[in-house]
Amino acid sequence: MALIEFEDVSYKMPNDVMALKHVNLKVSRGELVAIVGGNGAGKTTLLKHMNGLLKPASGTVRVDGRLITEFSVAQLSKLVGLVFQNSDHQLFAESVKEEIAFGLRNFGYQPSEVESRVQYAMRRFGLESLSERAPLTLSGGEKKRLCIALVTAWDPVVLALDEPTVGQDHLNKMRLLALVKKFIEERRTVIIVSHDLEFLWPLQPRTVVMAGGRVVADGPAASIFNNFALLESSGLRQPQLARLALALQSSTPFDNVDEAVSWLKQRYGSYHV
């Protein structure tokens, strides 16, 4: 049984624009799914259905077999942890500790459990040294880490990240990548909404492409990332390594630079002037 299931879901915005059109999507436990597309493709709208913030105009959305229309946002959020794009829309507490504790308290954890989960989250995400700092004074990268930490603290079954790399510099993106890889190792179900294909490339995720409110493609990373026409028409930029593999007519994709190096050396022998 799929953990998250969208069945013929359509959603209309207040201004009458159809943000989702007949979307069908299934996410299984332990999967890593990337949902990609340009701005306005409907990715965030899709995400907001997963924890009940939005309810479909037609079609059904099920989380862990249950219809989202039968549960409150709070109940669903316990299962599907959403990390929003803008950290500044969430942080308000006096200290990092309190910030992490907020969600836990809302979900009804007892004080002792709250304490241990807060400690765990801080340790795991390298926030211990910042525990008494006011979240609003942290750097962009630290805020993002905090937002991911506070969601992880209540151990949701699904972790959904909305555009985690927007506004982040390279170092922070690498840290994010490491965090995601760890989640995958732990066999968590992870959904990443992003238009940053360079960031997603090393993860080689199952990729769902959205454009104009529809799912236009759904498949393994290699087949999607190599489809230049598909990416272009969906407002996305093909990662350089994928473009390179195509241009060189390599039958295998290059997961990273080293693979490209060995391919070239193999194909062309040594380097001559």
Place this chain on the structure above:
Amino acid sequence: MAKVIYEGLKFRYKTTLIHRLDPRVKMVLSIALFALALLGSNFYQEAITFVVTTVPAVIAKSLRRLMRVVALSVTFGVFVVVINLVAGGTIVESIVLAVRFLEIVASTSLFFVTTSPDELEYVLRWLRMPRDFVFAFATSIRFVPVLLMDLTQIIDAQRSRGLELDKGGPIKRIRNLIPVLIPLIVNSLVRSGELAEAMESRGYGAVKKPTSMNTLRMTLRDWVALAIVLLGTTVLIWLYLYVL
């Protein structure tokens, strides 16, 4: 309450005769109706003023909206009646006061519903209000939709952390607003800082009297409308003072 303010003040883009009038004429119209409401001393006069207000409302295709605003204000109107009765007034007097109040609401609403914030800004400038004040006022209005969007996103984000805004007693509900208000306020402050940088970078304050690309210009239609309004108001005032 909030709904009244929102509905009553929100400009809706239309191309009716009234909407296309010079905003100064629209202002005169509303002030005239407002004045008539204050001058009326009995029920018939207030009623006539009220009926007269519906004429421009109909032309502006905004009658329904105006009626809705008035309907939403009726509760307050009843409040006015009650207070006046308690203070020793008669029923008739109280009702007159209530109708006067509703008329004031309607005439003010008429102005704001037919006048875009852009036009409003031109009027304030024309009235020679201090530049800084007009700019601050206009910019605040310009960012209202942006702030509303921020608010929605903040509420979404906090609800996703289990915050339930519709549960609990009054004290709990107010406390629950803190995780929503703090990010909103902080974001607004940051935004103000960025706006200040942008203003400075575009030469704000370079000259004491900035010029304006567009200016308000009265057309024939505007003059005619103004004449009708002034004439009509004079007639009604004369009627109220000497006839009714």
Place this chain on the structure above:
Amino acid sequence: MIALGRTIVEFDDFTFAYAGSPTPAVQHITFSVEEGEIAVLAGLSGSGKSTILKAINGLIPHIYPGEYSGAVRVDGLTVRDTPTYQLAKKVGFLFQNPENQIFMFTVERDIAFGLENMGYDPKVIREKTDWAMDLLNIRDLAKRSPSELSDGQKQRVAIAGSLVMDPKILVLDEPTSLLDPKTALDVVNLAKTLNRELGLTVILVEHRLELVSTIASKMIVVKDGSILLQGDPYEVLFSDGLEDAGLSLPPIVELQKKLGTKVGKPALDVEEFVKEVPKVWHS
């Protein structure tokens, strides 16, 4: 881009600490940009890039006072001694968030904002505003409200609002970081077009070097408030110190570095590289 050889922006041992801060945000910054160049400033968050940009149009020190030493000169004017509104005529500044630099209720009024502030004649304002809107292809948006526009359109409105002032230099502070790939590319191409057709000197801060490496004539890498590397993009991208600054190398550059390509001009994008491959590689 045609570098006309005249220095138009010059940083001379510039060091600055914001008021109330014990440590300088940037120190001993020395570099120059020639008229007609496209210079890219790169570095991690907090490395001082924004500080450097703000020192160009006078936000530093006029809005942000602090300990200021060294000199910054823009088109012959010394920034420290020149009021911001005069610098606004030379330097157009584009901020990261397009929303927070649009003030007025309609597009055309916002574009006219700078000219109104300067007290220009209304007819002139009208002409220049129309010109800017035509240039950026947004004439049809003239009466629209900014909150209805897409991010890309807002960015264009902001650029138009800067161009009306006839600046010689356009400074863009991370213009693409909040945009999706398609819109990001549009903005970068727009900068290139403005440079080519209007001769505007462009200085932009950008993380994703693969977006801008092919249009830049100069790259300046900042780390912890100091300049780590500067020069021709080829020099900078292929030098050894880049990883130190924590920047991401475009994969194609990383590839060539690992291959040890040292002969001839290295390629900055995939297409260039693929053309070179059969020339220099054979089994």
